[in-house]
Amino acid sequence: MDEGNPYLPYTVRIEETRYETPGDRCIKTFIVNFTDEKVWETWEHKPGQCAMVGRLGVGESMFCISSSPTEEGYLRFSVMKMGKVTSALHELDAGDFMTVRGPLGNWFPLDEWEGKNIITIGGGIGQAPLRPVINYIRANRDRYGELTVIYGSRTSKDLCFKDELESFMTEDGLKCHLSVDVEEEGWPHFVGFVPTLLMEVAPSPENAIAVTCGPPIMIKFVIQNLEKLGFAPEQIYTTLENRMKCGIGKCGRCNVGHLYVCKDGPVFSYSTLKDIPEAFA
Amino acid sequence: MVNQEELRNKAKEVLEREDVRRLIGWKRGTYGFEAAPCVIEKPEEAVNLIFDPTCVQNSASFIVLEEKLPVPRGQEPDTRKIAVMVKGCDSRAIVQHIVEKAYDRDDIVILGIPCTGVLDRRKAEKVFGIIEKPAEASTEGDKVIVKVGNEQKEFERSEILMDKCLRCRHPNPVISDILLGEEVEKWADDDFSDVQEFESKSPKDKWSFWEEQFSKCIRCYACRNVCPMCYCIDCVVTKLRPQWTRRSTDISENTVYHIQRAWHLAGRCIECMECERVCPMNIPIMTLNRKMTLEVKQMFDYEPGLDVEAKPLLASYNPQDPEEYIM
Amino acid sequence: MGEYKFSKENLGKVLEALKDYKVYAPQKKADVVRFQELSDPSEITLEFTNTNVPPKEIMFPQTETLFRFKVGGQDIEPRVPEPTDKMLVFGLRPCDARAYSIVDKLWQWDFIDPYVKNRRESSTIVGFACSEPCANCFCTSLGGGPADEENLDAILFDLGEVFYLKTITEKGDEFVQKCGEALESAGDVERKNAQAQGKEAIEKIRRSIEVEGISEKLPGLFNDAIWKEFSSRCLGCGICTYLCPTCHCFDIQDETEALDGRRARMWDTCMFAEYTLHASGHNPRPTRAERTRNRISHKYSYFPEKFGVVACVGCGRCINFCPVNIDILDILGKVKEA
Numbered sequence: 001m002d003e004g005n006p007y008l009p010y011t012v013r014i015e016e017t018r019y020e021t022p023g024d025r026c027i028k029t030f031i032v033n034f035t036d037e038k039v040w041e042t043w044e045h046k047p048g049q050c051a052m053v054g055r056l057g058v059g060e061s062m063f064c065i066s067s068s069p070t071e072e073g074y075l076r077f078s079v080m081k082m083g084k085v086t087s088a089l090h091e092l093d094a095g096d097f098m099t100v101r102g103p104l105g106n107w108f109p110l111d112e113w114e115g116k117n118i119i120t121i122g123g124g125i126g127q128a129p130l131r132p133v134i135n136y137i138r139a140n141r142d143r144y145g146e147l148t149v150i151y152g153s154r155t156s157k158d159l160c161f162k163d164e165l166e167s168f169m170t171e172d173g174l175k176c177h178l179s180v181d182v183e184e185e186g187w188p189h190f191v192g193f194v195p196t197l198l199m200e201v202a203p204s205p206e207n208a209i210a211v212t213c214g215p216p217i218m219i220k221f222v223i224q225n226l227e228k229l230g231f232a233p234e235q236i237y238t239t240l241e242n243r244m245k246c247g248i249g250k251c252g253r254c255n256v257g258h259l260y261v262c263k264d265g266p267v268f269s270y271s272t273l274k275d276i277p278e279a280f281a
Numbered sequence: 282m283v284n285q286e287e288l289r290n291k292a293k294e295v296l297e298r299e300d301v302r303r304l305i306g307w308k309r310g311t312y313g314f315e316a317a318p319c320v321i322e323k324p325e326e327a328v329n330l331i332f333d334p335t336c337v338q339n340s341a342s343f344i345v346l347e348e349k350l351p352v353p354r355g356q357e358p359d360t361r362k363i364a365v366m367v368k369g370c371d372s373r374a375i376v377q378h379i380v381e382k383a384y385d386r387d388d389i390v391i392l393g394i395p396c397t398g399v400l401d402r403r404k405a406e407k408v409f410g411i412i413e414k415p416a417e418a419s420t421e422g423d424k425v426i427v428k429v430g431n432e433q434k435e436f437e438r439s440e441i442l443m444d445k446c447l448r449c450r451h452p453n454p455v456i457s458d459i460l461l462g463e464e465v466e467k468w469a470d471d472d473f474s475d476v477q478e479f480e481s482k483s484p485k486d487k488w489s490f491w492e493e494q495f496s497k498c499i500r501c502y503a504c505r506n507v508c509p510m511c512y513c514i515d516c517v518v519t520k521l522r523p524q525w526t527r528r529s530t531d532i533s534e535n536t537v538y539h540i541q542r543a544w545h546l547a548g549r550c551i552e553c554m555e556c557e558r559v560c561p562m563n564i565p566i567m568t569l570n571r572k573m574t575l576e577v578k579q580m581f582d583y584e585p586g587l588d589v590e591a592k593p594l595l596a597s598y599n600p601q602d603p604e605e606y607i608m
Numbered sequence: 609m610g611e612y613k614f615s616k617e618n619l620g621k622v623l624e625a626l627k628d629y630k631v632y633a634p635q636k637k638a639d640v641v642r643f644q645e646l647s648d649p650s651e652i653t654l655e656f657t658n659t660n661v662p663p664k665e666i667m668f669p670q671t672e673t674l675f676r677f678k679v680g681g682q683d684i685e686p687r688v689p690e691p692t693d694k695m696l697v698f699g700l701r702p703c704d705a706r707a708y709s710i711v712d713k714l715w716q717w718d719f720i721d722p723y724v725k726n727r728r729e730s731s732t733i734v735g736f737a738c739s740e741p742c743a744n745c746f747c748t749s750l751g752g753g754p755a756d757e758e759n760l761d762a763i764l765f766d767l768g769e770v771f772y773l774k775t776i777t778e779k780g781d782e783f784v785q786k787c788g789e790a791l792e793s794a795g796d797v798e799r800k801n802a803q804a805q806g807k808e809a810i811e812k813i814r815r816s817i818e819v820e821g822i823s824e825k826l827p828g829l830f831n832d833a834i835w836k837e838f839s840s841r842c843l844g845c846g847i848c849t850y851l852c853p854t855c856h857c858f859d860i861q862d863e864t865e866a867l868d869g870r871r872a873r874m875w876d877t878c879m880f881a882e883y884t885l886h887a888s889g890h891n892p893r894p895t896r897a898e899r900t901r902n903r904i905s906h907k908y909s910y911f912p913e914k915f916g917v918v919a920c921v922g923c924g925r926c927i928n929f930c931p932v933n934i935d936i937l938d939i940l941g942k943v944k945e946a
Contacts, residue, residue, distance in 0.1 A: 252858075253857060493638045
């Protein structure tokens with residue numbers, strides 16, 4: 001976006017696609033690369049940041065950049081098929097083109113978190129913004145304390161990034177806890193909602209940071225449970241979402257209270273959000 | 282003129298009923314020549330209600346404007362009635378709502394008020410300017426008296442009332458449960474001469490006129506939102522999947538918007554003229570709707586909003602319907 | 609920096625001398641006074657209290673192409689907006705000029721909007737002092753005034769038989785130079801008359817609100833019944849927002865016709881239900897009560913918190929044009945009492 005026009009997107013070519021989950025609202029992951037290699041020279045994104053991904057002629061929507069900056073040479077987005085733009089994006093496959101405008105928004109303060117124990121708590125597609133955090137920590141393993149990944153979805157089919165989750169279960173330096181909402185044949189792990197799984201795992205708030213993302217109702221109960229476990233508001237981080245159009249704090253629509261989700265967010269600490277009544281309305 | 286005390290007492294009585302949850306009426310505005318519609322739920326609030334020629338808004342619009350959120354689990358929706366105070370034109374909107382099954386006759390309690398005309402704010406502002414205190418108005422015989430502060434002026438109907446009142450065929454509510462005040466005598470009739478005069482223009486002149494008018498449109502959708510007949514939850518003009526009309530305000534999209542609305546109101550518009558009154562750009566929207574009303578009358582001998590037993594015009598088939606082409 | 613006068617008959621001459629500029633001035637077309645490009649100087653009208661549509665549409669047009677592309681292609685043109693011709697906005701009221709400066713803070717927040725920036729930088733703003741504020745004006749409550757010179761390059765006063773023109777910035781001096789002989793030097797008489805008119809106009813403002821404290825009170829009223837009460841008659845139309853000089857929300861949509869496509873932005877309003885409607889169907893502001901609360905809070909609490917100034921200039925248009933008499937001063941009065 002350095003041509004002096006923040007509304008101008010980059011063109012990207014889709015290198016690879018895969019479906020994470022099936023169904024009407026399936027989630028498709030896109031691995032993309034800029035058509036103009038030179039963009040990489042100035043591109044710098046941090047875990048938690050987003051980009052406006054779209055198709056010329058249809059529109060753009062905001063998605064979190066689901067790849068960590070330590071994954072070089074490509075960007076990753078996971079898109080759930082919901083409305084006009086996402087349906088148009090789902091029609092695209094490897095070799096097709098999309099537009100990407102970014103990086104936008106703020107990021108998880110991973111520098112401040114060095115030396116701490118990190119717990120990520122995700123639900124459904126909410127794992128997408130947590131993935132870059134997990135991968136960044138794995139790539140810089142000695143700079144961080146314990147890494148706990150808590151993730152659940154409605155059924156085992158609705159879990160995202162299944163291939164990575166498989167390896168997480170047996171990886172050193174990482175504890176992974178999975179759950180599904182209801183009993184399922186062949187499911188060997190926890191059965192129940194993510195906030196309940198959180199209480200089972202009961203991570204210690206000592207020198208820890210908890211990051212959560214998922215459906216609003218899940219976030220509400222996860223934060224409640226984290227506070228029960230003794231986490232202070234400054235130790236709890238989440239990402240908010242809202243309908244967005246410009247992504248740069250001009251069009252006005254993504255505001256939650258006085259905060260613009262596209263610019264002051266999407267990453268917020270609970271210590272900021274607890275004073276904003278609209279955040280949990 | 283209806284007695285204000287009687288009006289308030291009756292409204293209070295209705296609100297005190299167990300089966301009524303809210304009442305729609307008017308109260309004194311904060312300035313100017315128009316009252317403020319009000320939706321009240323407590324009987325004590327009835328003391329603010331008024332009815333006089335400043336009560337220009339169509340109260341029936343507020344029945345369909347009510348937003349109904351999904352009821353939380355374990356709770357039952359509140360199915361009590363809504364009471365509405367209506368003038369003649371407003372009551373036609375209620376009849377049309379019932380015909381279209383927007384709600385049942387039993388869902389509402391109608392307090393009908395015979396109307397002697399409402400002020401045209403634009404005409405009044407030409408005489409008094411925009412005033413910072415609310416005006417008071419009343420009618421005596423065929424004169425209209427407007428009181429602004431200490432100044433009081435008397436007017437002929439045509440000088441100060443809305444154009445719709447000068448051709449009003451239904452000053453008395455066509456439907457009501459309770460009638461507040463004495464019925465008034467009709468003082469006007471409608472010969473559609475304004476439409477016929479416009480029809481006599483050449484197509485070129487007609488288009489130049491509308492091109493100029495539609496170019497002014499800022500697509501605020503006030504005309505649509507205020508219309509008692511526009512209550513579709515997913516309105517065709519703002520639909521995104523598929524998008525029928527773009528949001529850009531060029532002459533093409535503006536024209537499509539207005540024509541779409543006029544067509545969707547054919548056989549349904551009850552001529553309350555709210556669309557034209559609210560337009561901030563003074564677009565003569567009613568001219569289009571009046572043309573459709575005249576066509577519907579001539580082709581099908583149908584007038585919406587008069588008979589609760591009638592069927593909606595474009596949803597019914599009559600073998601005698603005129604078919605000048607195709608078949 | 610310079611004071612001039614010219615007779616009413618010479619207004620046409622003054623405007624004709626401005627051929628170098630693209631002049632936007634109020635004109636009465638089809639029954640409405642609106643700021644439009646002035647092609648014929650005789651069509652200008654300075655007989656108005658204020659225009660319905662604010663001159664924000666000159667800097668921030670209602671519909672604007674961001675860029676174009678071919679359907680199926682990936683080339684985007686133009687990549688940056690073309691520089692704009694020199695513009696001159698003639699005859700806007702001080703409240704509307706103040707609105708320009710207020711919203712500039714947002715247009716330049718971090719990312720600079722190049723479309724608005726080009727137009728603002730290439731514009732000379734010639735204000736027109738109010739002699740007869742309208743009944744619902746309350747600019748003085750918000751730090752403005754009917755003859756306020758801040759945010760203007762030059763200011764014009766209608767002194768009955770002559771116009772008095774005072775330049776305030778270099779841009780103002782530059783435009784005056786072009787007018788050459790059409791302008792005469794003004795003297796003490798004109799200056800004194802203009803000052804007196806300005807003072808009288810302030811006395812004529814009839815409505816006011818004590819803004820102090822509203823910003824702090826609003827967050828506490830999040831769940832108050834006041835919003836439901838006021839929104840019960842709100843139609844949810846766009847009149848108050850589209851006619852507000854400080855409202856700046858917009859939508860971005862891609863439009864295609866055959867093989868040509870463009871990405872355009874157009875005014876949007878927080879009062880429409882679709883404004884925050886998510887694709888999933890969830891709407892964080894499902895009823896007009898939440899949307900009314902958001903609108904008032906944005907103007908009087910969120911914007912001041914971010915940018916230090918209340919996003920309202922007291923022009924009164926929202927009061928004058930609301931079809932159901934939702935009066936912002938009424939709402940603010942109740943907020944103060946609550």
